[in-house]
Amino acid sequence: MPRIGNSDLNVHPLALGGNVFGWTADEEASFAVLDAYVAGGGNFIDTADSYSAWVPGNSGGESESIIGRWMAARGNRDDLVIATKVARHPQRPGLSAANIAAAAEDSLRRLGTDRIDLYYSHFDDEPYVPVADTLRAYDALIKAGKVRHIGMSNMTPERLTESLDTSAREGLASYIAIQPNYNLVSRDTYEGARADIVAAHGMSAVPYYGLASGFLTGKYRPGTTVDSARAGGAAKHLETPKGRAVLAALDEVAARHDAELATIALAWLLAKPTVVAPIASARTPEQVPALLAVADVKLTTEDVALLDEASA
Structure with a gap:
């Protein structure tokens, strides 16, 4: 299994996204998806303390709570790498030291565990919180054994560089991973300055958004209607020449490998420098095999070049 940065976290090359748990997948369906993922060799589960606060009747933390109850029922915590995030829970916003400490305790309680393997800054708190304050809070959690490693998600290249420099200068815990919006129809959100850093x-x-809210599965085609909470965001790509070109290229490469489009879209990400494991979510266990298959598909140089050209 690939390793995240220079850490001791060895993960399956497909991270299972927990954003649908408590949203488009109820607890029973979530358990079935998690079971299918682990049965297929997966060990890397990604969630956030804010999932899924946007759903009417939810307050945030639903995904973590479902994952926690599932781990308790299966007794498999030690077999997994659990990643969660801080900064966007309605009651725990931001990256202040006090908030990080409190939010981590909340996440640990919901997950029913004594440690978080990878703890992300979900969104930056610029300009309100100095990066040193955030990093000291993480450092304290790591020294207490409550967090093993840290990462960041939505942060400018400038603040990321400042954070890395501060960690090195002050001997504090340092980010080992970045969780960017990156896929075949959204490349400039990662490629360039962020990827170079x-x-x-x-x-x-x-x-994240490895499948562009489902668009890159190929189920969104002209004249089709898809029953999905994310249909609007995915279908918009059909209106662009790039979106249509990407689908055509995916069709061609998928036919060469006798694979599903979702598998090829994720394999393209995995073929990119610095990418260790794209994130994708599933509402049903039947959707899981196409995601896990990314571990077995190796794109050729020609495949990657065709997809690069279509998505440029």
Whole structure:
């Protein structure tokens, strides 16, 4: 299994996204998806303390709570790498030291565990919180054994560089991973400055929106209607020449490998420098095998070039 940055976290090359747990997948369906993922060899589960606060009747933390109850029922915590995030829970916003400490305790309680393997800054708190304050809070959690490693998600290249420099200068815990919005129809959200920083510091990328809200599964086609809570965001890509070109290229490469489009879209990410494991979610266990299959598909140089050209 690939390793995240220079850490001791060895993960399956497909991270299972927990954003749907408590949203489009109820607890029973979530358990079935998690079971299917682990049965297929997966060990890397990604969630956030804010999932899924946007759903009417939810307050945030639903995904963590479902994962926690599932781990308790299966007794498999030690077999897993659990990643969660701080900064966007309605009752625990931001990256102040006090908030990080309190939010971590909340996440540990909901997950029913004594440690978080990878704890992300979900969104930056610029300009309100100095990066040193945030990093000292993380450092304290790591020294207490409550967090093993830290990462960041939505942060400018400038603040990321400032954070890495501060960690090195002050001897504080340092980010080992970045979770960017990155996929075949959204490349400039990671490629360029962010990717260069990650490569220069030996970090790893764990992209979210790896399937562009489902668009890259190929189920969104002209004249089709998809029953999904994310249909609006995904279908918009059909209106662009790039979106249509990417689908055509995915069709061609998928046919060469006798694979599903979702598998190829994720394999393209995995073929990129610094990417250790893209994130993808599933509402049903039947959707899981196509995601896990990314571990077995190796794109050729020609495959990658075709997808690069279509998505440029």
